[in-house]
Amino acid sequence: MRTPFVAGNWKMYNTVAEARHLVSEMVPGLQAIIGVEKVLCPPFTALLAVRALLEGSDIGLGAQDMHWEPSGAFTGEVSPPMLAELCQYVIIGHSERRTYFGETDETVNHKVHAAIAHGLTPIVCVGETLAENEAGRTSEIVSRQVRQGLYGLDLSSIGEGQGNTSLVIAYEPVWAIGTGRAATAEGANLVVSEVIRPALLEMFGEQVSQAVRVLYGGSVKASIAAVFFSQPDIDGALVGGASLKVSEFVPIVQAASR
Numbered sequence: 705m706r707t708p709f710v711a712g713n714w715k716m717y718n719t720v721a722e723a724r725h726l727v728s729e730m731v732p733g734l735q736a737i738i739g740v741e742k743v744l745c746p747p748f749t750a751l752l753a754v755r756a757l758l759e760g761s762d763i764g765l766g767a768q769d770m771h772w773e774p775s776g777a778f779t780g781e782v783s784p785p786m787l788a789e790l791c792q793y794v795i796i797g798h799s800e801r802r803t804y805f806g807e808t809d810e811t812v813n814h815k816v817h818a819a820i821a822h823g824l825t826p827i828v829c830v831g832e833t834l835a836e837n838e839a840g841r842t843s844e845i846v847s848r849q850v851r852q853g854l855y856g857l858d859l860s861s862i863g864e865g866q867g868n869t870s871l872v873i874a875y876e877p878v879w880a881i882g883t884g885r886a887a888t889a890e891g892a893n894l895v896v897s898e899v900i901r902p903a904l905l906e907m908f909g910e911q912v913s914q915a916v917r918v919l920y921g922g923s924v925k926a927s928i929a930a931v932f933f934s935q936p937d938i939d940g941a942l943v944g945g946a947s948l949k950v951s952e953f954v955p956i957v958q959a960a961s962r
């Protein structure tokens with residue numbers, strides 16, 4: 705049994721003051737929902753303030769990216785130990801990082817190794833572009849991203865509780881992110897069941913392939929979340945735009961608890 709998992713990726717939205725306001729409004733609704741691992745991923749600048757507001761709750765905190773080196777002359781970057789002081793999760797390889805900031809499967813791989821080494825749970829994003837989708841290359845691209853992004857990991861060493869591993873994958877077709885055009889739930893489930901879990905099976909064996917939570921991401925809204933969560937291989941969602949609204953994000957998390 706995989707515990708449902710829903711994370712909100714705030715992207716580059718919310719100052720510290722705005723973050724405090726949003727979290728204060730969101731916490732009571734989220735706290736009332738049981739049986740779902742819930743995570744908020746604000747910008748770096750708001751991590752400390754949001755952490756203080758989440759203290760004592762069962763709501764986790766994550767960052768949206770990090771460098772893989774523990775320290776060094778990398779102006780503007782944030783390291784794994786810096787994050788490990790503040791939060792438990794980190795999104796890695798989001799398509800916006802791949803598209804706008806030159807992130808590759810190789811950098812994703814460095815970051816995933818570093819996250820796990822520092823006790824952070826990586827939420828690793830994979831997904832094909834529209835052109836790749838239209839060219840019938842979805843399986844090839846997603847399979848490559850999983851295999852290269854997770855290459856060389858020893859997943860037997862990372863925590864397992866209640867049948868889950870502390871590695872999470874988000875299948876996010878690039879054409880569905882922020883466009884209002886979500887994938888179909890059946891289509892997304894097929895990519896997870898036919899591409900992502902088989903790649904995990906080949907790389908890490910049966911137990912890991914069944915224990916890793918795989919999320920769907922791409923224009924998830926409260927009105928469509930339940931359809932995705934009813935799919936057998938989709939274990940939750942990585943939510944962008946809708947995670948900035950209490951009236952959207954709380955019902956999405958609620959849908960995952962059923």
Ligand code: PEP
Binds near residue numbers: 713715883923
């Ligand atoms: C995301 O940022 O990972 C995402 C899926 O965004 P949105 O929900 O806005 O499409």
